[in-house]
Amino acid sequence: MPKAENKTTVTPVDPADFIAAVEHPTRRADALVLDGLFRRVTGFQPRMWGPTIIGYGQYHFIYDSGREGDFLATGFSPRKANLSIYIMPGYADFGSILDRLGKHRIGKSCLYVNKLADIDLTVLEELVRAGLDDLGQRWPVEPS
Template sequence: MPQNKTVETEVNVTNFINSYVENEQKKEESFKLISLMSDWTGFEPKMWGSAIIGFGSYHYKYESGHAGDMPLISFSPRKSAFSLYVFSPTEETQYLLEELGKYRMGKSCIYVKELSDIHLSVLEKMCRSTIEYLSKHHECACRKTKPSEAKQKNKQLWG
């Protein structure tokens, strides 16, 4: 069975952004997303694979037997657009997409050129809905954290 390429690493998130993201606006928006997603999840950011910043984790297992771990929600500050991995297959998230703003949908992610193109309050609802969905359907780290404690720590780290 093939190994997952997207696994949690020990790479420093701040160092990654400062070395990977060339555009200053995208750097600022990356740090803003870190602050928001840390707040929404109660988890500190971790690098997953070579270019994904994830928050929390869940364990999945398919009927085929393939299993692994993935972040609850995550993003990657790609050159052309942010890749937001925040979507779950629910009626609520389908509805929220209609309210999100200007984006492009990929197979499993949402592409956004700039944060000003979307409504961050809708993104928050989408993220929270996805976390709830993952918690119900998978073994999830979100059941083990105390969001208020993590939120306080994240505010100190990320503003």
């Protein structure tokens, strides 16, 4: 049976060009703020992962099943419906931080925010750092 390839991989698209092309002005402005926040917190330069995700750092995983690959360590996507923020690899409970964040929803490994005005950016910075620290305990995180 052939090995499954990761669907989301690094692309050559410039993240700044991608952000500049976001149609909705609030979503574009929020993406610029998030780009600065992720650069500051991670110390990594952004790279596009797939057509719509801006990632900061990466890690190589190998599951017990033998599946392996590379994925972004943290990042976000300014989608039409909301901002998808990839900060929770699904290993730790960040409930005490999330309780202080503001209006949001969570998925398996994503945080969904309608707009940055709905949340506390200082708490988001804390959450990004906590997510990276947790991920780094499982897989080495490297610059992307």
